[in-house]
Amino acid sequence: MKYWLYRLLPFLSWFPMSSQSVRADLLAGISVAMILVPQGMAYATLAGLPVVYGLYASAIPAIVGSLWGSSRFLHTGPVAMISLLSAASLAPFAVAGSEQFIQLSILLALLVGILRLLLGLFRLGVLMNFVSQPVIVGFTNAAALIIGLSLLNTFFNVPKPDTGTFLTDFVGVLAQLPQAHWPTVAFGAGTLAFLILQSRLLPRLPGVLVVVVAGTLLSAATGFEQKQTVDLAQVQAPQARALFGELSRVRSDLERTSEALGQARARLRQRERAGEVPPELAVRVAGLEAEERRLKERRSRLRVAAHDRALTRVPRDGGGAAFHLREPGDAGAPWRLAGFREGRPVLSAGGEVVGTIPRGLPSFQLPVLQWDVIPALLPAAAVMALIGFMEATSISRALAARNREKLNPNQELIGQGLANIVGSFFQSFSVSGSFSRSAVAARAGARSGLFAVVSAAGVILTMLFLTPYLYHLPQAVLAAIVMSAVFGLLDFRTLGRYWKVSRADGLAGFLTFAVTLYMAPNLAAGVIVGTALASLVFLIGTVRPRYEIRPLRADGSPAGSITNGDSEPAHADFVTLRFDASLVFMNAAHFEEAVMDAIARHPEARALLVMGHSLNRIDASGIERIRGLITDLKAAECTLMFSGLKRPVEAAMERAGLLDEIGREHVFPSFREALARLQPGEATSPATPPPARSGDD
Structure with a gap:
């Protein structure tokens, strides 16, 4: 009963709370609220919405995500990547900022929430295992670059061409540089420079709050608008x-x-x-x-x-x-x-400012269910659900590992799903877990999810009392806040390291980066292409795994590797084969090729010993392939032998009657014992007694 109570109400694990814990969460919540208010407004503009919707998305979703999530550090609310995906997904259906666009943004949040909730309830968080780390890093780099550069027109105060292609739009914005409003550029560049320096020199200073207050006061004093x-x-x-x-x-x-x-x-x-x-x-x-x-x-x-x-x-x-x-x-x-x-x-003749922000809390409203549009939005919602989960999980894992916290990805899916569903009833667009705000909470010493509730209370107070004071906040300051956050995610060094480790992994990462950049704003295409390439590389490795042919000297000692180009020994009567994969239907033919390659390279060999410790599994196709090889090698006056078979593999061979066909005297418990028994002149002798079984190698 207690187990199910904690599953239904995971926030009960916060209790009992000590006064020290509450104090720590209060301080962490206030620190996060200082960032949350300006970030929420900035990400709303990125999502193509009025800034007040960023405040709506920063209140209720933050509370719900914290109450039903599994990480005590993860902060739920507006994030750059999901905001950009939301805007790109809705662009074909409505004009950004219009009433129809706002309704679709809220509807999309509901769909994203339902899909994430279903993934969590059915424990499908394992789906993220199909996306390799190089693909994630490649996508994150491209998305960060796209998000940052897509705000360049706000930075210059020039119109975005809006051709539907990110690279074309980017070139079009650069072409308008002579028409840039230089006071706007000064606000944006100054904000960006301050945030970069502050993060390095004074990391505990609430830099985002400082630039918002300073930018608003300076804008009002100089008549910026x-x-x-x-x-x-x-x-x-x-x-x-x-x-x-x-x-x-x-x-x-x-x-x-x-x-x-x-x-x-x-x-x-x-x-x-x-x-x-x-x-x-x-x-x-x-x-x-x-x-x-x-x-x-x-x-x-x-x-x-x-x-x-x-x-x-x-x-x-x-x-x-x-x-x-x-x-x-x-x-x-x-x-x-x-x-x-x-x-x-x-x-x-001036720059763009936030303008009038409606005062008051979001009202409870049912999302407008536009049934004719929902089928078209479902693919985008599915991609946003998975990418948002990927982002939230990577953040949670990093913080959990640093603080030795147990993480439940499926519970996190449930929390994120409920945050989007409940938020959509309070006029919120799609939300996810934020790396920057979660890191601030961890650094500030948060003890439980109570810090997120405190941060949401700060947003509510802002909506009730402080919105009139934000009128003169320059849009360029909000753009610089987003840029400073996303450019910190750029990590090409890791992609280079993946390339050094594995050319295939590196190629998957760089191709994901290139396709995502080229196909933007359709960001999902990069993930799909990268995942397909990584899966193809995996399948190729499974269908044609590595094998190594190792001849033996006359005394039974290894003589290097023929397949690695080592020289063959002068007197080699035996050859060994190591096949680095399970023997299943996908690679059974390749196993036969490996055996024949070993015999062709070593025609004088009277025995071929397969090192079984590298075979984790065998299926019916593998067993039938071995049966055929027994006959073929016997015709070539060569005996097929095995050593160090794992118990599941040996049990499968036993059930199929294959051990008797191989000859039990030719199945050795370990490679060492096989070498001890395989001496010149004894390799094919049927009279050789079977060695005593001493366990698996």
Whole structure:
């Protein structure tokens, strides 16, 4: 009864708590909260959501993940990789930041949570054993690079081309470097430099909190945000006015097309479930999809072109202002298009700030179950569930090993699953375990998961009382916070070490890195390709395992290895074979090739001794292959022998009657005894008495 109670309510293991333990968790929770608030907002922008959703995802999920997880150090909440995967997965279905996009983000969190919960309940954490460590390292390096560089447009305050391909977008952002807003660059670069230096010189200082407070105060004091909503008539530059108007029309057309496409897809799936195949509706969906892609490409080009048109603000008599095309020598900062508000252009001469954050706690709401979209989201949810579990488990294992803590991966899956499920009812997007916040908790001396509850309380207090003070926080500061976190995950040295250990493992790691980078934002492709390659290498090693042929001298001592290029002895009547694998259907033919290779290399041998200590298992295919070899070698006047067979292998041979066919006098308990009995002139003598059994070698 007690066992099941602790399984259902694992947080009971926190009790009883001492005053010292509570004090340690309070301090650790406060330390984590200082990081959690700005990180949550930063990762929300990475997920394509308003910053307030980062706060929502930092509260309830952190509490639930801690209560039902197995690690006392793992902190659950928004993380960079899952946020990026969420944004990339939803990009085909809705415009980032729109109401539809927000609803789908919450729905995706629910799906991810259900899948993780099922994996944990059915104890399927073992699935992660199919992903090799080089693949994980290669993927992590690529994902860290993608996450960091995908925020470069925020760092420069230029529009992202949004072509759907990470490398193309990256080149497009670099091409806009001459239009960068240098005060924004200064905020981002200064934040990044401070966080790097602080982590090395003053690691216990809450650097993230420091840059948020300092950046907000400096932004407010200098008037960093300068925006003005205007009418098109106020733009006196004809080309710029035409661009702004066309971009506004394309945005409206895209919204209408996306809405029509969603409705058409819903009707198509409804008709298909009813057993109907309406070709006219399928053609309409295909046409709307093509139109949506065209409009997105058009919008991307127009945004970049419109931002390139720098304007100068000229005050008018009687109030108001006109905006003319900027000429060399014009005074004041250039004004550029920053977006639209109710169809009217918004011009800016400053940088982007967080802006108004709604005050108050997230309300309890059922996720909007869009049944027509759920089947399309399931593959992305499955990938996010596995990658999030991979990330959380690697963090937990590292901290558990450092602190000698027992870890239950399946319970961690349950905790992470419940965190996403419950969080989705409180407007949270997908969450997972955070390395940086977990490390801070461990370093601060956390004793139990209570620290995560304390950190969530800090977020709740922020949502209730502090959000108005975050208005002037520069977006570049949030981008730099994410960059500093993910660039610390880059570890090419380990990939190089894997290459030195095994070319195949190194290739799997580097190929995973390259494919992930090339296919971004479809990050799952890298993991799939890397895992497939690692599995292929494993299968090749199983189908064609290594074997070694070792001839014996006349006195029975080993004479080196023929297969390694060593010279053959002058008088060798026997040859031994070591086959480094189980003898099963996948490699039985290769075993036969190895035996024949040994005989071909050593035609004068009168006996071939198989060193059985390297055979862990044998199946029916292996037994039948040995039967055939007994006959073939006997025709060649050579005897097949075995030494040091393991008990399961010998028992299988006994049940198949193979020991009698080999000849029990030719099955030796150890390699040493085989060498002692195999002397010139005695190898094939059937009168040789069997040696006494002394146990396995």
